[in-house]
Every structure is written in structure tokens, then in C-alpha cells.
Amino acid sequence: MExxxxxxxxxxVLSIFLGVELITKVPSTLHTPLMSGANAISGITxxxxxxxxxxxxxxxxxxxxxxxxxxxINVVGGYLVTNRMLGMFKKK
Amino acid sequence: xxxxxxxxxxxIGSSILFIVGLKMxxxxxxxxxxxxxxxxxxxxxxxxxxxDQNIIDYRYIAGGLLxxxxxxxxxATKVKMTSMPEMVAIFNGFGGIxxxxxxxAEFISGVFDNPAFLGAIFLTVLIGGVTFTGSIIAYxxxxxxxxxxxxxxxxxxxxxxxxxxxxxxxxxxxxxIQGFISSEQTLILLIALAFILGVLFVIPIGGAxxxxxxxxxxxxxxLAACAAGFVILNNVLIVAGALVGASGLILTNIxxxxxxxxxxxxxxxxxxxxxxxxxxxAQEQGEVKPxxxxxxYLILEAATSVLIVPGYGMxxxxxxxxxxxLGELLEENGTEVKYAIHPVxxxxxxxxxxxxxxxxxxxxxxxxxxxxxxxxxxxxxCMVIGANDVVNPDAKENEGSPIYGMPIIEVDNSxxxxxLKRSMASGFAGIQNPLFFKSNTRMLFGxxxxxxxxxxxxxxx
Numbered sequence: 001m002e003x004x005x006x007x008x009x010x011x012x013v014l015s016i017f018l019g020v021e022l023i024t025k026v027p028s029t030l031h032t033p034l035m036s037g038a039n040a041i042s043g044i045t046x047x048x049x050x051x052x053x054x055x056x057x058x059x060x061x062x063x064x065x066x067x068x069x070x071x072x073i074n075v076v077g078g079y080l081v082t083n084r085m086l087g088m089f090k091k092k
Numbered sequence: 093x094x095x096x097x098x099x100x101x102x103x104i105g106s107s108i109l110f111i112v113g114l115k116m117x118x119x120x121x122x123x124x125x126x127x128x129x130x131x132x133x134x135x136x137x138x139x140x141x142x143x144d145q146n147i148i149d150y151r152y153i154a155g156g157l158l159x160x161x162x163x164x165x166x167x168a169t170k171v172k173m174t175s176m177p178e179m180v181a182i183f184n185g186f187g188g189i190x191x192x193x194x195x196x197a198e199f200i201s202g203v204f205d206n207p208a209f210l211g212a213i214f215l216t217v218l219i220g221g222v223t224f225t226g227s228i229i230a231y232x233x234x235x236x237x238x239x240x241x242x243x244x245x246x247x248x249x250x251x252x253x254x255x256x257x258x259x260x261x262x263x264x265x266x267x268x269i270q271g272f273i274s275s276e277q278t279l280i281l282l283i284a285l286a287f288i289l290g291v292l293f294v295i296p297i298g299g300a301x302x303x304x305x306x307x308x309x310x311x312x313x314x315l316a317a318c319a320a321g322f323v324i325l326n327n328v329l330i331v332a333g334a335l336v337g338a339s340g341l342i343l344t345n346i347x348x349x350x351x352x353x354x355x356x357x358x359x360x361x362x363x364x365x366x367x368x369x370x371x372x373x374a375q376e377q378g379e380v381k382p383x384x385x386x387x388x389y390l391i392l393e394a395a396t397s398v399l400i401v402p403g404y405g406m407x408x409x410x411x412x413x414x415x416x417x418l419g420e421l422l423e424e425n426g427t428e429v430k431y432a433i434h435p436v437x438x439x440x441x442x443x444x445x446x447x448x449x450x451x452x453x454x455x456x457x458x459x460x461x462x463x464x465x466x467x468x469x470x471x472x473x474c475m476v477i478g479a480n481d482v483v484n485p486d487a488k489e490n491e492g493s494p495i496y497g498m499p500i501i502e503v504d505n506s507x508x509x510x511x512l513k514r515s516m517a518s519g520f521a522g523i524q525n526p527l528f529f530k531s532n533t534r535m536l537f538g539x540x541x542x543x544x545x546x547x548x549x550x551x552x553x
Contacts, residue, residue: 005208005322005325008321008322008327008330011327011330011331011334012330012334015330015331015334015335015338016334016337016338017338018111018334018335018338019114019335019336019337019338019339019342020338022111022115022118022338023342023343026117026118027118027119027120028346028433028435028441028442028445029120029433029442029445029455029458030117030118030119030120030123030442031346031435031440031441031442031445032176032180032440032441032442032445032446033127033442034339034343034442035180035306035339035340035343035440035442036176036179036180037113037114037126037127037130038314038335038336038339038340039180039183039184039310039313039336040130040131040134040183041110041130041314041332041335042184042187042310042313042314042316042332042333042336043134043186043187043190043317044134044137044317044329044333045187045191045317045320045329045333046138047138047141047326047328048191048194048198048320048321048323048324048329049156049193049194050138050141050142050144050147050153051141051144051146051147051324052193052194052197052198052201053152053153054144054148054149054150054152055147056149057201059197059200060198060201061149061152063193063196063197063200064152064193064194064197065152065153065155065156066156066193067156067190067191067193068152068153068157068160068190069156069159069163070160070186070187070189070190071187072157072159072164073160073161073163073164073167074164074183074190075134075138075160076161076164076165076168077163077164077165077167077183078164078168078183079130079131079134080165080168080169081167081168081176081183082127083124083127083128083131084168084169085176085446086120086123086124086127087124088173088446088449088450089120089124089455090452090455091120091454091455
């Protein structure tokens, strides 16, 4: 179990460095779509929510289903609104 | 191939799609495809999770997914571009509460006794809760349901300290002691404290500092998802959460730098609580010189280069479309038109860029302060539309000013400055702006949209 956690911490550290590298290059013109796009990605917690919502314990199901609801708003709304914004960025 | 390997391979695929998607968000030409890639990564992660063998009942999942998607769809398609900051704020909040609920559900199911897992649950619930209520308050401030003024009270530091202490005690109880109070009580107490902390964290921060707050809450929503990843030992949550956490932190840092203030100063100083400049100082600055739209037209008509500096006031007046029309008329008249956008103009990072994009302004005429400041003396007319603090010369000249040292758009160095403004009221930071009293400044009083419309009809007539 400990080795698994260490591995996950390893992934975490690398991902943070990767994130810093990726985002530093984004021009300020795109900061709003970047935020809402990143925000949609944070809806990945939906994966955890689905697992809880599909369990057998009633309380876990209720909490999980509420989580699925909020996370889907985050994911669907976030991606759609980002797409809508980016569709407006045009060059002559 | 067994399902577990398949699921994990799919998660690697999702992670790649998120990373490439974010990379493509770095250029306006590829950004839209990047967002599409990122969303397909999400779809893949969700679909493959549905294959999990531990799922017993799909009805609740389906119900939650459907209801959430419908709400998300309508929110995303109906929202006005001017309301984008509060929209992003509330979405952040939903991400936070979702992580909190996942953490709580795992805690209730009670299969963990390892302090590392319990610590992850503690962090998930704490960060998720702070993100949720913090975002709700930010939403309230941005949509002006509650006052955008910083809310300060006596003993604030003491209350915050007490709150943090209580959270630490709960954490120790949850991780190591257990049984001092029941685990349900511990959880409920932790959620309550996290909620209170979120409210107290955002309420003292003023409206002008909201770009920093949204960026930070954005980061928190990622970190909450990341912590949830440790709870359910899921690598895609950790990768995606860390990417978002890093992105939010970088934006927070960019915003702070653009205001020349530290994050601690933004969060704890209650900036803009008291109007700083006294009346005497204001009187010393001399008289303002108003100009009529008709006279302004004559000057614009003769100008060879015009720089438009939009701010939050343009968003409030919904003037972006009229501004674009004026810009086009100027170009037809042979004038070079650029838009200078300060990183903290508006209420969220990049807010002005989105509004101008909505109004069909090409993104290659949008310039940043450091590009335009060196050539400012060659600009004939700067039109400041609803911006105030980001063009305040006090930032360069007055060491006593609270915004001293903040990089600004140096419009006062251009030949003529038009300031479109409703009245002489000070900006969101609550400080006086000596720009209005400079000899090359002319004030165009009135609603920004009406003023620009008058200019447009002068050009047409």
C-alpha cells in the first residue's frame, strides 16, 4: 500500500511541473478560456463520484449521486462555455 | 486482458488528452481543438469508469449525470459574456463541492483506517469545502448580489486563527485519535469549519482583487480533485487535478505581479476598504477639462493612431460592440487602431479579451502594456473606456499611493487622452486618479456606450 502511495506522489510531483511548463506559455488573451477549460478538467472528480454513486451503501450512494450532479455541471458547463468563448476568437 | 489494465490504459489515454489539450490552449489558432481534445479525454475517463465492476446500480449515476449535464448545458449556452467571471466562479464551486462529497462518501463507507488515506480525505473535504463557499461568495460579489467592498471587522485575525486551530484539532482527531467524537460528527464538524473558512477567506477581499481570487479558487478546485485522487487511489484524478492546480497558481501569480502586490497582501490587506486619497489631495490636482463628443470626433478624425484602453466599465455599459464599430470606422478613415489590455482589467484574467472577441475584434490588434508603453509618445489619441486604476499615473509617480509600483498602461505619455467616464467617482480600488487632471487629458462624461455611439454617428454623418 505504501509503495502505491509513493508512486502516486511521484505522479503528482511530475504533473505539477508539467502543468507549470504548459500554462506559463499561454498568452494573456486566452486566460479566461484557459481558466474555464482548466475548471472543466477539475471536474475529473466525476470519476470518483461515479464510483461512490454506484456503491451499495445508501448514504454513500446519496453523497455520490450529489457529487455526480455537481461534477457533471462543472464538466459539461465548463467545456461548453470554453468552446463557446474560443469560437469567438478570430483573426482577420 | 483484464478490466483493471484496460481501465488504467484508458486513464493514461485521458491524461495524454488533457495534457495535449492544455498545450493547444496556448495558441488562439489551436485552442478550440485543444478544448475538444481535453473534453474527449474526460469522456473517455467517464465511459471507462462506468465499466468498473464494483458498480452495482447505474440508476443513480444516470440520474446525476443527466441532471447535471442539463443544468451545465443551459448555464453554458445562456450566460452572457459579461457575466463570465461569476460563471467560472460558480463552476469552480461546484467542482469543489463534488470533491467534498466524494471524500465524505468514502469516509462514510469506512473502509480506511490508514492515516494516509484519512489525511487525503481530510484534505479533500477541507479544500473542497473552502472552494465551495469561497466561490459562492466570489459569485455573490461579482454578480453584485453582495457588496464588492472588502468586509473587515475587529479581531478578524483572531477569529481566523481560532478557526484554523479548530481545523487542525479536527484533523488530528480524524487521523490519529478517532473515537473522541464519532466519525460522523467529526466529518460534519470538518465540513462546517471548511465552509466557514471559505466564507471568511473571500469576504474581506475587494471586487478589484477578484481576478486573483478566481484564479486561486480555480487552483483549489484542482487541488481538491487531486486530493480526492489519493482517497480513491486514482491516477487520472491526480494528474488532472495537479494540472489545474498548477494552472490556477500560475494565473494567481501573474495577476499578483500585474498589480505589484504579494498574494498575502491581496488576501489579507482588505485593499480598497477605505478611500485612500483625502479630499485635500484631490483639490490640489487642479481642474478637469471636459470635452464634447463632437469635438472629440474632430480630434479622432485627424488622428493617425488611436489606442483603445478598455476596462470593467466597458463591460458594465455593454459598450464592446459599439467600440468595435468605432474602431472599424477609424480604420476606414486610415487610422491605426489597437486595443491595449491590462492583465487585471475586468473581473477575471483575460476578461476584456473575451468581450472584444465576442464583439468580433480580431485578436491580433490586442496588445499588452509592455508592447505599447515604449511607443506611447507616438500615439495620437488614447481612449480610456471604463478603465481607471490600470491607467493611474500614481503607480509610477506617487510613492505614497497604494498602487505605487503596479505596472500600468502609460496613456498619459500619449499626445491626447480621452477618458470616458460616468462621473468623477474613483475606481474600484477607491483611489484618486491624477490622470484626469493632466493637461493632455479630456474627459468625455456620460454612459460609455452612448458616448461611443455619438462618435460613431458623427463618423457616419
